[in-house]
Each structure stands twice: as structure tokens, then as C-alpha cells.
Amino acid sequence: xxxxxNQTMFDVLEISAGWDRLANELTNKMPxxxxxxxxxxxxxxxxxxxxxxxxKATVLTFMTILxxxxxxxxxxxxxxxxxxxxxxxxxxxxxxxxxxxxxxKLLEFDDYLYDNKLNPGTxxxxxxxxxxLSYLDDNF
Numbered sequence: 151x152x153x154x155x156n157q158t159m160f161d162v163l164e165i166s167a168g169w170d171r172l173a174n175e176l177t178n179k180m181p182x183x184x185x186x187x188x189x190x191x192x193x194x195x196x197x198x199x200x201x202x203x204x205x206k207a208t209v210l211t212f213m214t215i216l217x218x219x220x221x222x223x224x225x226x227x228x229x230x231x232x233x234x235x236x237x238x239x240x241x242x243x244x245x246x247x248x249x250x251x252x253x254x255k256l257l258e259f260d261d262y263l264y265d266n267k268l269n270p271g272t273x274x275x276x277x278x279x280x281x282x283l284s285y286l287d288d289n290f
Contacts, residue, residue, distance in 0.1 A: 171222040171272045180279070182219055187280025188287075190214045195284060209256065210247060212270075212277040217241035221270040228268065236268060 166173035175182055194207040217240040220233035243259055246252045263270065 169222065169226065171219065172275055175276065175279075182215060182276050183279045183283055186218060187211050187215050187276055188283040191277075191280050192284045192287065195288075208277065208281065210244075211280055212273060213240050213244050213247075213256075215276050215280070216270055216273045217244055219273070219276075221272045223271040224268050232268070236263070236270065 160177065163173040163177050167177045168174075171182070191207050191211040194210055195203060198206065200206060217237055220230065220237045222233070224236055225233040239259060239262070243252070243255045246255050262268075
């Protein structure tokens with residue numbers, strides 16, 4: 151049907167962009183990746199001498215994106231209110247990023263997501279794309 155109507159994948163993504171963050175990202179020059187994820191990952195990556203920097207940079211990038219952008223996979227399955235609540239919880243946890251309790255709070259958040267069958271998969275995809283952009287920029 152798409153071919154019969156001369157529609158491209160981009161056309162389909164544009165239609166989906168109103169409710170799907172990944173479609174929105176791909177049809178609008180990747181604003182979350184370029185304006186939030188990539189700078190967050192790159193700045194942390196370059197500013198830390200920690201041996202485990204890639205893991206920490208990845209977690210902080212994921213949590214930053216999730217705290218600012220409600221996950222549309224969660225929205226589609228459970229509604230906007232649940233997705234916004236997850237984003238709020240992520241934001242609260244980020245306040246402890248420099249605290250000794252940060253890892254414990256992350257694990258509690260992970261348990262909360264798992265126990266409630268909440269999968270912020272869109273955020274994971276945006277995080278992966280942000281890391282990829284950083285690698286491209288750093289000529290890895």
C-alpha cells in the first residue's frame with residue numbers, strides 16, 4: 151500500500167512523529183540526541199579519569215534523557231501520566247548523582263521499573279544513538 155501511494159519510510163515516520171519519540175527524532179534532525187544525550191555523554195566522558203567512565207556516562211545520559219523526555223514506549227503502554235511519573239523519578243534520582251547513595255537509588259529505580267513492567271526502551275534507543283554520535287565525533 152505504501153508503494154502504491156508512493157510513500158516513503160520518512161512519510162510513515164512523519165505520520166508517527168506525533169506519538170513516537172523515535173519517529174519524531176528521525177524526522178526532526180534528532181534534537182534529543184544532539185541537544186541532550188550527545189553533549190551529556192561527551193562532557194562526562196571527556197571530564198572523568200575514572201576507569202569505569204563509559205558505564206557512568208551511559209547511565210547519566212540515560213537518566214538525563216529520561217528525566218527530561220517522558221518515554222513514549224511507556225506512554226503508549228501505560229499512558230502519559232505514568233511516563234511523566236517515571237521521568238519525575240529519574241529527575242529526583244539525578245539529584246543524587248554525586249552522592250554515595252546514587253547507585254542504591256538507581257538499583258531501587260531499576261526494581262521499580264521491573265516490578266511495574268515499565269520499559270523505557272525509547273530512552274535506551276536515544277541513549278545508544280547519543281553514544282554513537284559521541285564516538286563519531288571522537289573518531290573511534
